[in-house]
Amino acid sequence: MSFPPTEGPELVPDTATSPRIDKPILSVEGLSLWYGDAEALTSITMEIPERRITAFIGPSGCGKSTLLRCFNRLNDLIDGVRIGGDIRFHGASIFDPRVDVNTLRTRVGMVFQKSNPFPKTIYENVAYGCRIHGMQQTRDLDEIVERSLRGAALWDEVKDRLDESALGLSGGQQQRLCIARAIAVEPEVILLDEPCSALDPIATAKIEELMQELKQQYTLVVVTHNMQQAARCSDYTAFLYLGQLIEYGETGALFVKPQLKQTEDYITGRFG
Amino acid sequence: MRNRLHERRPDRVGDALTWLCGGALSVSLILIVGLLVVLAWHGLGYFWQERLTALDLRDGSKVVGEILEREALPGQPPGPDGLVPQRIRVKVGNRDLTGSDFRWIDEADIVSRSEPRDVLLLERLEWGNFHGFVHELKRGDEILARGDDAWPALRKLVAEKAEERDALERLEKHELGSVNYAIEKERLAERRLALEAPPEPERSRREAAIVAETQTLQARYDALAAQLVEARKKLLAETVVLVAADGTQKEMPVGAIVRAVEPNRIGFGGRLRLYLSRVWEFVSANPRESNTEGGIFPAIFGTVMMVLLMSIFVMPFGVIAAVYLREYAKGGVIVRLVRIAVNNLAGVPSIVFGVFGLGFFVYLIGGTVDQLFHPEALPTPTYGTGGILWASLTLALLTVPVVIVSAEEGLAAVPKAVREGSLALGATKFETLWRVVLPAAAPGILTGLILALSRAAGEVAPLMIVGMVKLAPSLPLDGNFPFVHFERKFMHLGFHIYDVGFQSPNVEAAKPLVFATALLLILVVLSTNLLAILVRNHLRQKYATRSI
Numbered sequence: 134m135s136f137p138p139t140e141g142p143e144l145v146p147d148t149a150t151s152p153r154i155d156k157p158i159l160s161v162e163g164l165s166l167w168y169g170d171a172e173a174l175t176s177i178t179m180e181i182p183e184r185r186i187t188a189f190i191g192p193s194g195c196g197k198s199t200l201l202r203c204f205n206r207l208n209d210l211i212d213g214v215r216i217g218g219d220i221r222f223h224g225a226s227i228f229d230p231r232v233d234v235n236t237l238r239t240r241v242g243m244v245f246q247k248s249n250p251f252p253k254t255i256y257e258n259v260a261y262g263c264r265i266h267g268m269q270q271t272r273d274l275d276e277i278v279e280r281s282l283r284g285a286a287l288w289d290e291v292k293d294r295l296d297e298s299a300l301g302l303s304g305g306q307q308q309r310l311c312i313a314r315a316i317a318v319e320p321e322v323i324l325l326d327e328p329c330s331a332l333d334p335i336a337t338a339k340i341e342e343l344m345q346e347l348k349q350q351y352t353l354v355v356v357t358h359n360m361q362q363a364a365r366c367s368d369y370t371a372f373l374y375l376g377q378l379i380e381y382g383e384t385g386a387l388f389v390k391p392q393l394k395q396t397e398d399y400i401t402g403r404f405g
Numbered sequence: 406m407r408n409r410l411h412e413r414r415p416d417r418v419g420d421a422l423t424w425l426c427g428g429a430l431s432v433s434l435i436l437i438v439g440l441l442v443v444l445a446w447h448g449l450g451y452f453w454q455e456r457l458t459a460l461d462l463r464d465g466s467k468v469v470g471e472i473l474e475r476e477a478l479p480g481q482p483p484g485p486d487g488l489v490p491q492r493i494r495v496k497v498g499n500r501d502l503t504g505s506d507f508r509w510i511d512e513a514d515i516v517s518r519s520e521p522r523d524v525l526l527l528e529r530l531e532w533g534n535f536h537g538f539v540h541e542l543k544r545g546d547e548i549l550a551r552g553d554d555a556w557p558a559l560r561k562l563v564a565e566k567a568e569e570r571d572a573l574e575r576l577e578k579h580e581l582g583s584v585n586y587a588i589e590k591e592r593l594a595e596r597r598l599a600l601e602a603p604p605e606p607e608r609s610r611r612e613a614a615i616v617a618e619t620q621t622l623q624a625r626y627d628a629l630a631a632q633l634v635e636a637r638k639k640l641l642a643e644t645v646v647l648v649a650a651d652g653t654q655k656e657m658p659v660g661a662i663v664r665a666v667e668p669n670r671i672g673f674g675g676r677l678r679l680y681l682s683r684v685w686e687f688v689s690a691n692p693r694e695s696n697t698e699g700g701i702f703p704a705i706f707g708t709v710m711m712v713l714l715m716s717i718f719v720m721p722f723g724v725i726a727a728v729y730l731r732e733y734a735k736g737g738v739i740v741r742l743v744r745i746a747v748n749n750l751a752g753v754p755s756i757v758f759g760v761f762g763l764g765f766f767v768y769l770i771g772g773t774v775d776q777l778f779h780p781e782a783l784p785t786p787t788y789g790t791g792g793i794l795w796a797s798l799t800l801a802l803l804t805v806p807v808v809i810v811s812a813e814e815g816l817a818a819v820p821k822a823v824r825e826g827s828l829a830l831g832a833t834k835f836e837t838l839w840r841v842v843l844p845a846a847a848p849g850i851l852t853g854l855i856l857a858l859s860r861a862a863g864e865v866a867p868l869m870i871v872g873m874v875k876l877a878p879s880l881p882l883d884g885n886f887p888f889v890h891f892e893r894k895f896m897h898l899g900f901h902i903y904d905v906g907f908q909s910p911n912v913e914a915a916k917p918l919v920f921a922t923a924l925l926l927i928l929v930v931l932s933t934n935l936l937a938i939l940v941r942n943h944l945r946q947k948y949a950t951r952s953i
Binding site: 205207210235236237238239242243245247249250251252253261262264265266298311314315318 | 820822823825826827828829830831832833836840841844845947
């Protein structure tokens, strides 16, 4: 599968619904995506700011997860996916045939909706990414594992049982372990696909708190069904509906004074 | 409307089906338990020694033996007292004197029964058991013991002779065997030299080396052979004069006696010791008397080694095939055809695999290997005849579909989320497969191996033509370099059952062995399976993919 970037006319973001972003780390340019004949994303253009939290909201099936999975090209795994338009990471197309998809995924990490720790020990889960990138020194690994677990606010809870199976952790701990696993390889962007949807409010609060800390160092893109969550913790919010980007703006502005009626209906709970 | 909640809705069909399912399960369980009980009853009872009974018969003859069973005389009307005449089956032993071990005796012919306390039971290397009484112990013409002293002396001597016999066997099998093996190697080296015909200085040099080595070996062989003759003479030096029940005297070397007991004097403890010692002999010794006596160790060893070799071949092969089919092959007509073919392969009759093994492995590959690497031994084939390697490969072929199917299922059961988690960290597809998917699929793969093991351990038909024999002169694993001899023929429990039960000259004596061997075969299969199941459970715990 290859995804030749389509050279179309420059799609200028609608200033009415796009925020001014000085230093975008990811720019989506006229991105369309088809699963076979079904169009899942239609000509999306947006920019993701560096070291900020960008939230994607929208009803189920609106394409927000699909869009998220474009950033690390995880959609490559699905048969029959076609992509038009382009995504630029630091200005370079990620669909360029010369791009090594494994390197891209190392720099753009991901945390999934359902926590998916490997059936290995806690230590090995965090060390996994470093091991596959060739790191063998136990001392270095120990350091990275501790730093990552601290970064994911999990260290104090698991430091005495690093050699136990990761599957013995609670759901919230497992999700933070997945975050630790993602930051162990020091990515620049972390994609979070509904990271709290399977968690109770306390675990959710911990993850949200963690996101605020991670923002100091990483760019976060989070898909969420939870409007309050988007309002609480994101800096920018994008509302997607039926594969189209309806409105995108600073979170405060978007929730307080949405520009479009559709957005207002959704965030006030009139549909979705 | 009336409230009908308390009325039971009749569900006749459902109830009947439940009973049917439960009944089917019960019948299966009863059959399995029955099978094990029958095997255990007939097989394990064989090693238990009952008391010997002396019978005086109406015709004036006397026999001493173990009464095995009692039944109504077939085709006889009830007598005047209203009872059907009965007959008993007696194991009388003394085949060298009477010609057969077993006798049916009509109870009407028995004048008196007794259980003489000093009756002896001797298990011998040849001619089966001897029942009778000890008369005297001799070395040449010198009398060592007689009368009441004879039994204790005999018992002590039998124990000494057992050690001597073991030493002799070691000498013959291991030391002399190794020298023989080395001499044969030199002979082959000489032939190889003649075939290769290298230029002159090298030829003479190699020939001289071979001659020198052969001479050294020959000298050692002669020394060992002389030692062996000496040891054998010593083993047979003492003889014991025995008297059978009918008064016939029999003199035999003490060295030919495996075990001597007084079955009517020993108590329950002694009987139990005798039982355990016989069971141990059965599983640890070599067979005697065309497999109807002694142990079946070579058959156990052959079965286990063949099955292990097979696992070594079938595991990587099946798993790699499954990984390709499940993870790499694009779905399509060809992949579907391959799957159908694999599934059908599992249904091909096993003898067909045997014939294929003979034609492909033995004749084609084995013959080619012989021509390339062992030309000096030709026309005697080395690999060009049945052997444990070809047998294992044939069985590997037979069981590979099972492994492929289970491994595929195991791979399919690994959640997509786990794979994506690995890929999202920048791992390649292969790294994901190797480090995450395969370990998580290991329990499923081992299930396939367990099924394959069970099938392979019980398979007999294909092995008969690719290397299984009724009596193998040496094990496929021994102390002679290169230790594992893939080309050797081997014994197998399944074939042993057939051979002992249906090909043996002494069917009566062999019958209990058939049951005992069958029980052992089940135990071997069970323990290999148990081992695999333990490993699987361990892996399951370690690599469980779901916990909450």
